[in-house]
Amino acid sequence: MTGETTAALLATTSGGYLLVLAIMLPLIGTIAIVLLGGQRAERVALVVAPLGLVIAAAILASVWSSGQPLVYIVGGWRPPLGLALRSDGISAVMIAITAIVMCATVLFARGQFRGPAPGVEGRAQMVFWSLLLAVWGALNAVFLGDDLFNLYVALELLTFGAVPLVCLDGRAETLSAALRYLLFALMGSVLYLLGVALIYGAYGTLDIVLLAGVVRSEPVIWVAVALMTVGLIAKTALFPLHLWLPNAHAGAPAAASAILSALVVKGSFFLILRLWFDVMPGQIHLPAQILGFLGAGAILLGSVLALRQARLKLLIAYSTIAQIGYLFLLFPLAVGSGIASPFASIAWTAGLLQLASHAFAKAAMFMAAGMIYEALGHDRIDRLGGAGRVVPIAVFAFAIGGLSLMGLPPSGGFSAKWMLLQASVGEGQWWWIIVITLGGLLAAGYIFRVISPTLIQPFPAPELKAVVPVSRQGVALALALFAVLLGFVPLEPWPLLQIGRTAVEAHLP
Template sequence: MPLQAIATAGATPGGYLLVLAIVLPAVAIVALFMLGGRWGPRATALALTAQIIIALRVLGLVWATGQPLAYVVGGFAPPLGIALRADGISAVMMLTAAIIAAAAALYAWRDYGPRPDGVERRSSLVFLASLLAIGAALNLLFTSSDLFNLYVGLELVTFAAIPIVSLKGSAETLRAALRYLLFAVFGSMLYLLGIVLIYGAYGTLDIAMLAASVQPDGITLLAAGLATAGLLAKTALFPFHLWLPPAHAGAPAAGSAVLSALVVKGSLFLLMRLWFDALPAIREPAAMQLLAALGAAAVILGSIAALRQQRLKLLVAYSTVAQIGYMFFVFTLAPAAPGEAGLATTAWTGGWMQIVAHAFAKAAMFMAAGLVVEALGHDRISRLAGLGKGLPLVTLCFAVSGLSLMGIPPSGGFSAKWLLLMAALGQGHWLWATVIVAGGVLAGAYVFRVLGQMMADAPPGVTVKPVSHTQQMVALGLALVAVVLGLLPLEPAPILEIGRAP
């Protein structure tokens, strides 16, 4: 269903699922605090399981009908009312977020689940409530069709993530959380200023209405620039990445998995909506090349920074900075030029494949890093010897996740980078093609650096403590999902075209 038709058609069959996906986690938060003890975490588990079922149902309906799901809240049509809409991309992202959130809860259940004596723990309430809030906020973000409602969803994601960053309560984590908050507030101010200018110029923030009326004048270009700068700060794209590595280093492993896999993707999702759906008329090639250039810098410099790290969690965090960069090649490769529509669609699929594959691979890698800390008491890369024999599943998880980051087949990362590479070569963008290949080589360097240490024999006196088998299997399961994504056909994915603006 086109965006313009939502106001007149009302809810499509199954449209209520979009409301349920937002409301259910919020209700679960209330239940968590009211029940507490043993039953509050169990209510959280039920809500996270229900989120997966809802997301699967949404994806199934979108795929079966070939049309987006839509729902007009309260029957009030846009621009005064709130319309929810889930196209193919929204459905895929909803399912990705639901699976990773549930996996993070299962991984962290030993630490943040109910205690046998039924006594409440503050850390448990904070972590589980934040996880539910992130899920609700992401679903709002993925289904909103208004630039202000998208902003509300993004801000809820940010303020739900900050408690996870500062959960340990140490001075280091509090400083990291404060830095994250400052970058987030700075980004929010710029984005809000941008959409205020847009509203003043066009009298609406509805995406469909803007797409039909926006003009490339000075005010609109200024507004788009301000909003983009704010979103880049929230996405942690180079050079706005300074908040991300400290935030990951101090957060618990399950929290880092959610931050890297989901939280930074929220602002990127909004950025894609802004330029491809709301403001396509002002999408100048020079501006898109600038975004791609920042992405290329992130790929190279983020990978070099990862190579220089001495701690495993920081290496994985800087790898996130690098992998985010690939996603920005879409801005210059996906806009269709005459005779290049097929290549543009290929790039579009490659970009979203990178987002999803990175989410699963990086969540698994952070979980593996958390198990390394538990087993050895540290995450110093130079002292990882013995893990290959002591924790073979953890080592395998890191290796399988690394396949996707390097872009080695069969993996989702390979499919994503291959599609982006084909689009870049087909359109004559040799520089971006070179960066894509070089980024894979650099990723191989830091992944094999870690694996080489893990596979070495342990020096005398070093013991590897046993860790939870369940946690190992959760991490390995997410890594295997990133590999299974590589079995999809190396061609444009039809699901990602459903509901896409022409």
């Protein structure tokens, strides 16, 4: 790549300011909540959420219509000295998914966290709302950052936003789950930071676009990216570094579990994608296979453990481990012997589709589980009888989300898994077919374990602990329906996901 084309890639585009707003708006919301007090937190969130959705839509529309990435050079200081924000096709998609799930979560969590008296700030109230918005801003920073150290700061924002949400109730179990989560996440960050140091020492820049032009296949980049990948895997909870996830995701309040499982783990996954497909020079077949095998291990182990759980929220959390596994099948299948480029491959689209449909389905399922818990006062799977009667919409939302996890048509999960199967056949990597099929069967097993008792009306009828408003159940259903809607996308590579990547691709041998 010549200097001029690099320069052209890194110049503020029209509409680039949207990227600044996408990061800063939720964070300003967090600051406003701390300043104004938790008693006004919900109102702040209700203002920020629609605005965030509009910004996300504007970014997506802009990238889509122009076919070019959005870029913003912060402060006018160009990389490598300064920082750039950049939204290519997949960043725009991630931003949009995040905005949708966040808005749903805000609606779902309304009225859930109250102060001790009207107008008096409550602990959980202030913490939940301020950190919810912080997680949003952090995720947008992760998706838009173009500088590896800026991404480190974004990752830390994400960790610090997510961890306290786990132990919001202050019980010993959730405290120890949060501690474990934090220790894994911190180790992950340090390893990532170590990689950043090595990369700067070798190339004198941390900007991903610039790095793509100068990275050579040499030991230092392999050591660096290996360390960073291990760190990010710990944060993504990919098998075998998944141990922290189940208790953390199951212990959090439902609204928090929804974003932790649907979005937070995807932030670090997104960076693994960026590292291997944008920074590394070609020839990543072996690491891609390794990542694929870890993914396969996650699918099988997560599903089997999900089948054996006695509590609904733990079951959903284990299922997250399995569904994260599918994301990693993207690596071996997109790298493959591909005709054109990884980004044009069907596996690339399948991976992103899996990510999106899992985000919607899993958020819906955690919300549904939360409402079932509220209504029945427990979430023991063997005593879920009658749940279908007391919170029918929530159970329906759970079932629809489950459909997507199982990979039954029509659902985003089906399309994603179908395309993964197609890619496995196309690449001649038949072993993934077994894993994908087995994972689907196991998912069907654990979803039916939950659905079937809810439909039975036990005698005597279970005591209703709380009435769950239909509107909140509707939020979960709407999210689940989003997952279904994704099933109607065409089963072929999306051009949107290739936007902004061709330039980087030019370096690939």
